[in-house]
Amino acid sequence: MIEVKHIYKDFVSPKKYPGLKGAIKGLFSTEKVVKRAVEDISFNIEKGEIVGYIGSNGAGKSTTIKMMTGILNPTKGECLVNGLNPSKNRRKNAKNIGVVFGQRTQLWWDLPLSESFTILKEIYNVSDEDYEKRMEFLNKVLELQDFFDKPVRTLSLGQRMRADLGAALLHNPKVLYLDEPTIGLDLIVKDNIRNAIKEINEKYQTTVILTTHDIEDIEELCSRIIIIDEGKKIYDGSLQKLKDTYGTKRKVEMEVKQSDKVNKAKLAGLLHISENDFQMELDKTNNVLSIIFDKSMLQIPQILSAVMEMSEVSDIQIQETELAEIVKEIYSHGVA
Ligand SMILES: Nc1ncnc2c1ncn2[C@@H]1O[C@H](COP(=O)(O)OP(=O)(O)OP(=O)(O)O)[C@@H](O)[C@H]1O
Numbered sequence: 001m002i003e004v005k006h007i008y009k010d011f012v013s014p015k016k017y018p019g020l021k022g023a024i025k026g027l028f029s030t031e032k033v034v035k036r037a038v039e040d041i042s043f044n045i046e047k048g049e050i051v052g053y054i055g056s057n058g059a060g061k062s063t064t065i066k067m068m069t070g071i072l073n074p075t076k077g078e079c080l081v082n083g084l085n086p087s088k089n090r091r092k093n094a095k096n097i098g099v100v101f102g103q104r105t106q107l108w109w110d111l112p113l114s115e116s117f118t119i120l121k122e123i124y125n126v127s128d129e130d131y132e133k134r135m136e137f138l139n140k141v142l143e144l145q146d147f148f149d150k151p152v153r154t155l156s157l158g159q160r161m162r163a164d165l166g167a168a169l170l171h172n173p174k175v176l177y178l179d180e181p182t183i184g185l186d187l188i189v190k191d192n193i194r195n196a197i198k199e200i201n202e203k204y205q206t207t208v209i210l211t212t213h214d215i216e217d218i219e220e221l222c223s224r225i226i227i228i229d230e231g232k233k234i235y236d237g238s239l240q241k242l243k244d245t246y247g248t249k250r251k252v253e254m255e256v257k258q259s260d261k262v263n264k265a266k267l268a269g270l271l272h273i274s275e276n277d278f279q280m281e282l283d284k285t286n287n288v289l290s291i292i293f294d295k296s297m298l299q300i301p302q303i304l305s306a307v308m309e310m311s312e313v314s315d316i317q318i319q320e321t322e323l324a325e326i327v328k329e330i331y332s333h334g335v336a
């Protein structure tokens with residue numbers, strides 16, 4: 001459905017100089033700076049996949065989405081959506097895609113929502129019959145009827161986001177691009193939006209590309225994720241593989257009665273490893289000792305018995321590293 005082949009995007013802007021003098025100098029200067037926002041990214045996405053496109057702020061996610069929707073032209077490379085080059089066939093491509101940018105609405109601010117939908121029906125040439133069927137489905141999954149007659153500007157953020165998603169889906173697009181669709185929403189609306197996405201994907205085999213900073217969106221929706229960093233693709237694969245490969249760390253928390261007797265050097269000695277091989281934090285006021293370790297290197301019983309040589313242990317809790325931790329680690333150090 002989507003083929004992205006070695007795309008690059010450079011933004012060229014006039015060079016800026018500091019201060020007022022600099023601003024004036026800048027007016028007459030012809031010097032340019034080039035910002036490479038996307039560098040040599042390739043991937044293929046099959047029909048019906050839900051792919052999470054993630055990376056830290058400024059990584060180049062929105063820029064990639066804009067190239068896939070045809071809003072921006074790649075500096076180099078090519079992308080094809082359902083066989084079309086989106087920036088060369090913008091109108092044809094528009095029939096195949098739906099787009100939601102969570103940060104701003106695509107709807108007509110002053111019009112009642114119902115009229116926005118009527119306009120979109122005309123723009124996309126949706127027949128009366130299809131419109132009815134579609135609205136029935138959208139009402140069911142997004143509950144638009146509660147605010148269908150209200151002007152868009154009076155909608156709450158959660159209502160607006162449901163409205164935006166509904167609007168993007170009115171013409172039953174083959175591909176749905178969602179750029180931070182759950183930003184700023186409460187848990188219930190987030191859940192509602194996620195369920196709607198799932199249902200649409202299952203019922204119509206809609207291909208979904210989703211950018212988000214919400215790890216739960218990813219866990220709930222995406223079987224595959226692509227991670228980009230500084231414009232480059234650094235990971236492409238299943239969520240499970242990411243967890244297996246990078247989620248080798250575990251955290252164990254213990255309540256220790258004699259916390260004064262616990263220290264890192266001693267523990268390392270008892271475990272016959274170096275102090276650099278694990279992380280340890282000791283909260284002496286609450287008597288809580290937490291240790292983060294690599295599960296290929298140490299095992300819980302070993303740690304427990306070593307700690308018990310220093311202090312009595314009255315409680316223990318074990319946690320798998322969460323996806324959020326893994327992603328944070330990858331953002332800050334790249335993929336090893
Ligand atoms: N029109 C533009 N002109 C110049 N630079 C731009 C332009 N659009 C984006 N950039 C730069 O390109 C880089 C990638 O931006 P992009 O918006 O794609 O990031 P993002 O991954 O979507 O980040 P976020 O998570 O913050 O939304 C940033 O450094 C940004 O400043």
Ligand SMILES: [Mg+2]
Pocket residue numbers: 061062063179
């Ligand atoms: Mg963005």
